[in-house]
Amino acid sequence: MTERNTMALPCVAERFVELATDDEVLAFFQGVRGDVLILGGGSNVILPERIRQPVVSLKHADINVEQETETSVVLRVGAAVVWDALVAWSVAQGYYGLENLSLIPGCVGAAPVQNIGAYGVELKERVLRVRAYDRQLQRFVELMRNECEFAYRDSVFKRHSGRYVITEVCFELSKQPRFVLTYGELQTLQDSPDLSLQLVRDTVIAVRSEKLPDPSVIPNTGSFFKNPVISKRAFDALQFDFPGVVGYPQGHNSVKVAAGWLIDQAGFKAKQLGAARVHDRQALVLTNTGGAQQHDILDLAASIQSQIKSIFSVELEIEPVVIQEQQQEPRHD
Numbered sequence: 001m002t003e004r005n006t007m008a009l010p011c012v013a014e015r016f017v018e019l020a021t022d023d024e025v026l027a028f029f030q031g032v033r034g035d036v037l038i039l040g041g042g043s044n045v046i047l048p049e050r051i052r053q054p055v056v057s058l059k060h061a062d063i064n065v066e067q068e069t070e071t072s073v074v075l076r077v078g079a080a081v082v083w084d085a086l087v088a089w090s091v092a093q094g095y096y097g098l099e100n101l102s103l104i105p106g107c108v109g110a111a112p113v114q115n116i117g118a119y120g121v122e123l124k125e126r127v128l129r130v131r132a133y134d135r136q137l138q139r140f141v142e143l144m145r146n147e148c149e150f151a152y153r154d155s156v157f158k159r160h161s162g163r164y165v166i167t168e169v170c171f172e173l174s175k176q177p178r179f180v181l182t183y184g185e186l187q188t189l190q191d192s193p194d195l196s197l198q199l200v201r202d203t204v205i206a207v208r209s210e211k212l213p214d215p216s217v218i219p220n221t222g223s224f225f226k227n228p229v230i231s232k233r234a235f236d237a238l239q240f241d242f243p244g245v246v247g248y249p250q251g252h253n254s255v256k257v258a259a260g261w262l263i264d265q266a267g268f269k270a271k272q273l274g275a276a277r278v279h280d281r282q283a284l285v286l287t288n289t290g291g292a293q294q295h296d297i298l299d300l301a302a303s304i305q306s307q308i309k310s311i312f313s314v315e316l317e318i319e320p321v322v323i324q325e326q327q328q329e330p331r332h333d
């Protein structure tokens, strides 16, 4: 699995299965009990050295136009489609909606799991429904957007990890210009005479490439911690002690605090523990300098979490999914 996770953690799976059709999904899951790890692009997992549960990779790779009107289009997209390939394709077709989410690594099937988001757009705003095999009900189900319980880096799929095997995601995109240019560097495009889908995509790619390490060069999983959401009152107290603290009001009397700022202020930028290192240009990103194992990454993360708690009284939550090494063999029917 070492080449199948962007943190490049050394990992051996005892069983690896590829499933290409719904019939194969049905047959496999009806014949297996216990934990199964569904793996997409491996860009949001922290893997142990050994995975005893079966690892499943889905191969559903079609993009279908399900419905089209003069103003909008509904796409049905297979779980194995590479996320950024879908974004590139939708931009080329002139479909508005996914361009801000350019260059996020991984596959379409994983995108609803943590409700991927970037540059002012979250996946939930573009999803119509998600098709999945429900291991609890033992049949395929379709969850409408409001049933997916999407929240910041969260969803029903993440909260009930292991229950749903996502095979297809349906998106509703606009055929009429509908840009979101409220976030950071994208604001500079608001008055651009050349404003286009491709320009937004190119700008996002340029900014991301500048800020985030390319996992094929420096192994990482993107942001390692969620931005903590705290009460307005707690934020005011924090701001009193640390006037430079960066926060984004969230309504409901709460504020999302920039975790990268906290980690940077705590002096962690470019700090290394074993083979795990905080990236020197973006304190929110932990990297593998070569030869790191799961515990190296988690030790550095724990050290950051405890310092942030003691300096700022703020709890940092790990964003990627940490896969625990199982002690027992899974039971097979």
Ligand SMILES: Cc1cc2nc3c(=O)[nH]c(=O)nc-3n(C[C@H](O)[C@H](O)[C@H](O)COP(=O)(O)OP(=O)(O)OC[C@H]3O[C@@H](n4cnc5c(N)ncnc54)[C@H](O)[C@@H]3O)c2cc1C
Binding pocket: 006, 037, 038, 039, 040, 041, 042, 043, 044, 045, 058, 079, 104, 105, 106, 107, 108, 109, 110, 111, 113, 114, 115, 116, 117, 118, 157, 164, 165, 166, 167, 212, 213, 214, 215, 220, 221, 222, 223, 321
């Ligand atoms: C450089 C970099 C930048 C990133 N930037 C962003 C960003 O801007 N915004 C953002 O939100 N994320 C970002 N990420 C995180 C990551 O790319 C996303 O979370 C992505 O959706 C993960 O996709 P994946 O296919 O690699 O998932 P994996 O890592 O393979 O899996 C992630 C989780 O989803 C589950 N899963 C995967 N596929 C399925 C399926 N078909 N059915 C059910 N469960 C499934 C897995 O079991 C696991 O729990 C970044 C990562 C990197 C390395």
